[in-house]
Amino acid sequence: MNWNNSFAISSVVIRELLRRKDFYVLFILTVLITGLAGSINFFNNPQIVNWLKELSLTLIWLSSLVIAITTTARQLPAERESRTIFPLLAKPITRAEVVVGKFIGCWQACGAALVVFYVFFGIMISAKGGSLSWETLFLAMLLHWSLLGIVISMSLLGSLLFTSVSANVTICFIIVSGILFAGLYLGKVADQQPEPVQTILLALYYVIPQLGFFYEPRAFIIHGGSLQWSYSLLAMLYALAYSAAFLTASWLAFRRKALN
Amino acid sequence: MSTNEAVISLDHLKVEFKSKELGQETKIAVNDLSLKVNGGQVFGFLGPNGAGKTTTMNVLLGFVNPTGGSASIFNVDVRQPIARQRIGYLPELTYYYKFLTAEELLRFYAKIFRIPKSETEKRIDTILKLVELEHARKRQIKTYSKGMQQRAGLAQALINDPDLLILDEPTSGLDPLGRMKVRDIIRRLKDEGKTVFFSSHELGEVETVCDRIAILHQGELKVEGSVDELMKQYQTNLEAIFLKVVGYKEAA
Numbered sequence: 186m187n188w189n190n191s192f193a194i195s196s197v198v199i200r201e202l203l204r205r206k207d208f209y210v211l212f213i214l215t216v217l218i219t220g221l222a223g224s225i226n227f228f229n230n231p232q233i234v235n236w237l238k239e240l241s242l243t244l245i246w247l248s249s250l251v252i253a254i255t256t257t258a259r260q261l262p263a264e265r266e267s268r269t270i271f272p273l274l275a276k277p278i279t280r281a282e283v284v285v286g287k288f289i290g291c292w293q294a295c296g297a298a299l300v301v302f303y304v305f306f307g308i309m310i311s312a313k314g315g316s317l318s319w320e321t322l323f324l325a326m327l328l329h330w331s332l333l334g335i336v337i338s339m340s341l342l343g344s345l346l347f348t349s350v351s352a353n354v355t356i357c358f359i360i361v362s363g364i365l366f367a368g369l370y371l372g373k374v375a376d377q378q379p380e381p382v383q384t385i386l387l388a389l390y391y392v393i394p395q396l397g398f399f400y401e402p403r404a405f406i407i408h409g410g411s412l413q414w415s416y417s418l419l420a421m422l423y424a425l426a427y428s429a430a431f432l433t434a435s436w437l438a439f440r441r442k443a444l445n
Numbered sequence: 446m447s448t449n450e451a452v453i454s455l456d457h458l459k460v461e462f463k464s465k466e467l468g469q470e471t472k473i474a475v476n477d478l479s480l481k482v483n484g485g486q487v488f489g490f491l492g493p494n495g496a497g498k499t500t501t502m503n504v505l506l507g508f509v510n511p512t513g514g515s516a517s518i519f520n521v522d523v524r525q526p527i528a529r530q531r532i533g534y535l536p537e538l539t540y541y542y543k544f545l546t547a548e549e550l551l552r553f554y555a556k557i558f559r560i561p562k563s564e565t566e567k568r569i570d571t572i573l574k575l576v577e578l579e580h581a582r583k584r585q586i587k588t589y590s591k592g593m594q595q596r597a598g599l600a601q602a603l604i605n606d607p608d609l610l611i612l613d614e615p616t617s618g619l620d621p622l623g624r625m626k627v628r629d630i631i632r633r634l635k636d637e638g639k640t641v642f643f644s645s646h647e648l649g650e651v652e653t654v655c656d657r658i659a660i661l662h663q664g665e666l667k668v669e670g671s672v673d674e675l676m677k678q679y680q681t682n683l684e685a686i687f688l689k690v691v692g693y694k695e696a697a
Contacts, residue, residue, distance in 0.1 A: 193556035197542060204544040204585075267540040272601055275506045275534035275611075276557045277526045444508050 190278045191286035198290025199297075202256055208298055211248040215302065218244060219309060234315035238407045241309065245302045246329070246400070250361060252298055253333045257291045257340040258353045261439070270444055281436045288338055288432055295333045299326055321405050324412040331424035332399035336361055338431035339394075345438040361396065369397035394427040452519060452609050452640045453482040453505065459513035460500050460664075474500040476664040477514070482642055482657075484608070487635050489651040489672075490644040492661035493691050498644040499537070501661070502613055505642075506534055518609065530558070533602030537613040540594065543587035547578050547597050550586065551604050558605040568604060575630060576600045592623035599630060610634060612643035616650060628654055652683045662691045 202208060219241040261283075264270040273283065303326045310317050336357070343353040368390075375386035398420050405412045460475040475497040482488045492498050503509040504516050507523050521528040541550055548569050555565040573579045576596040581589065586597060595615070602610055615631070616624040624647070631641055631654050645651050651658060652672060659669040667690045668675065672683065679686045 189559060190557050193553055196556075197545070197553055200549070201542070201544050267543075268536060268538070269541060271506075271508070271536040272534055272541070272554075272598070274508060275529055275532070275536075276554060276605075277530045278557055279526050444503075 186285070187278070187282055190282040191289055194273075194283060194286025195290030195293060198256075198260065198287060199294045202252075202294040207255065208252055208294075211251060212298075212301060212305075215241070215244045215248055216305065219306075234310065234313050235407055237313060238306075238310060238315065241306050242403050242406065245299075245306060246403075248302065249295060249299060249329065249333060250336065250358070253291065253295045253336050254340050254354055254357045254361070256294065257287070257337045258344050258357065259350050260287045260291065260341070261344045262350050265444060274444070280439045284341065284432060284436045284439055288334075288341060288428070288435075291337045291341075292330075292334055295337065296330050299330055299333070316409060317406070318409075318411060321410070321412045324414065324417045325402050325406055328399040328402055328412075328417055328420055331421045332396055334424050334428040335394050335396065335431070338428040338435065342431050342435040342438065345435055345442060364393055365396045365400055368393055368395050369401075394424075398423065450484045451481045452484050453480070453488075453642060454517045454520070455480040455501070455504075455514070456516070457514035458501070458504065458511055458516055460497070460504060460509060461512040473664050475504070475511075475661075478661070478664075478666050479514075480659055480666065480669065482640065484640050485635075485638050486656045487631060487641040487654050488643070489655035489658040490642060490661070491646075491648070491651060491658055491687060492644075495663075496661040496691075497664040498661055499613060500664075502611055502642075502644065505611060506532075530605070531607055532609045532611060533605060533607035535595075535598045535602045535610070535612045535615055537617055541586050541597055541601065544585060546583050546585055547573060547589075547600065548582045550597065550601060554601050554604045560605065565604075568606065572600045572603050575603070575633070577626065592619050592626070595619055595623065595627065596630075599627065603634075607639065609640045609642065612641065614644055614646065616645065616647055624650065648682075648684045648687055658683070660687060660690045667691070 219237065222237055222240050261270075264273065264283075270283075274280070303322060307317060307319065307322055339360070340353065340357045343357050344350070347353040347356060371386055371390040371393075375383050375390060378386060402412050402416075404410075455478050458475055458478040458480075459473070462472045462474055464471065478497070478501065490498050490501070500509060504511050505518060505523055507526070507529065510524065516523045518528045519531055542553075545553065551569045551572065552565060555568065560568065569582075570579075573582050576599050578593060578596055578600060581593060586594060589597060595618075599612075599615070602612070612631075616627050619627065628650060631643070634641055635654070655672055657669070657671050658675070660667045668686070670678075675686055676682065679689070
């Protein structure tokens with residue numbers, strides 16, 4: 186594995202994202218909506234800041250998922266469609282390095298976008314006089330970024346399995362939303378089911394990446410409290426393991442894929 | 446580069462494509478192809494559409510694994526990525542990363558070859574001058590004409606100062622001026638001692654720039670030799686030889 190090659194590819198992915206309008210449009214929309222919502226004052230209600238936090242974080246989560254999935258889903262299909270994959274693979278580079286490079290590029294780009302979003306969030310909440318632990322915000326951002334690692338690697342695998350970019354994007358959104366909001370409750374649902382459904386649901390509960398581990402901590406930002414470093418580090422390792430598994434599967438799929 | 450050293454070596458190469466559809470036969474794209482291309486030559490790889498030229502090139506570049514036989518470049522098995530360290534490749538009808546400028550594209554490929562930064566900048570200057578894209582080096586590729594894109598393609602194929610260039614129909618779709626420019630570049634590369642292996646349907650062009658040619662038909666090698674020898678042997682021009690070899694009756 187030549188990391189130099191993967192980083193060369195990642196630099197192209199980042200440059201592409203910087204030169205496309207997606208990120209800028211999403212950021213401006215988030216700023217406009219939260220800015221507008223922040224300007225409303227309901228009878229001097231102190232809870233308005235919490236509501237603003239909730240709204241703003243939801244927009245940030247939504248925007249980050251849109252950026253991560255749509256950017257990743259088109260990477261390998263675009264290489265094949267525009268035939269840039271041919272001069273690329275004619276260089277001393279392996280398909281594994283291409284897959285890893287695409288992952289790193291999308292992940293770095295999403296990380297940079299998250300920094301912009303979270304800094305904006307922190308400044309806006311502070312300006313509104315809301316309480317905010319910058320340490321918790323930082324950890325929540327790291328968890329968010331870790332989750333995007335799983336989503337990006339999953340989307341990369343999808344781009345090799347599904348025939349069209351739009352199908353991959355739709356399927357990824359459905360899977361991610363499903364796991365995000367229902368994944369952690371799957372165990373409880375399984376308990377109430379007869380066999381063999383119970384076993385199937387339990388197996389699913391343990392096999393799928395539990396994205397809720399990364400989403401739920403945002404409650405600390407909204408309602409206060411501190412996020413533990415130990416929890417965050419464990420969750421990051423968990424994300425790393427799933428990302429590595431999806432990347433390995435992507436490499437196996439790409440290795441066998443005909444280029445034409 | 447010694448002219449006796451085999452740069453490309455194909456030994457009883459066979460490539461089959463299995464159809465995924467039921468009842469469809471396996472297609473033999475290349476059958477028992479043995480060929481040697483020596484250093485410093487411009488070698489024309491000819492054949493009608495579907496003859497197996499691009500498949501052979503795809504094997505040489507490691508895109509397709511041979512079903513039988515072997516292929517090597519500089520005595521290294523083509524399946525090893527390192528075999529591609531000393532080659533430059535220009536595919537047919539390729540669109541490069543449109544959001545990059547020509548110099549960014551070349552920097553990207555230079556990074557893969559681990560060319561030091563100072564050397565990269567020198568090479569970019571030289572190559573962009575060679576392919577006459579100096580004036581447009583800071584413009585995004587999406588603003589280039591077709592001819593300019595093809596020359597950007599040639600530039601990326603040259604960034605590692607390759608000893609072997611594999612060009613798949615390098616003048617395809619270009620206007621006469623564009624073709625002439627690409628031909629001039631191939632000649633200059635030959636003068637620098639590079640080996641050029643290229644496919645083309647432009648037989649006049651092949652006759653002008655190639656030292657040796659091979660004609661492939663239905664996956665099999667039909668003719669191989671120097672252009673002069675073949676023209677003496679058949680007492681006619683390359684186009685007539687080609688038509689005869691591929692079985693076009695009116696030419697016979």
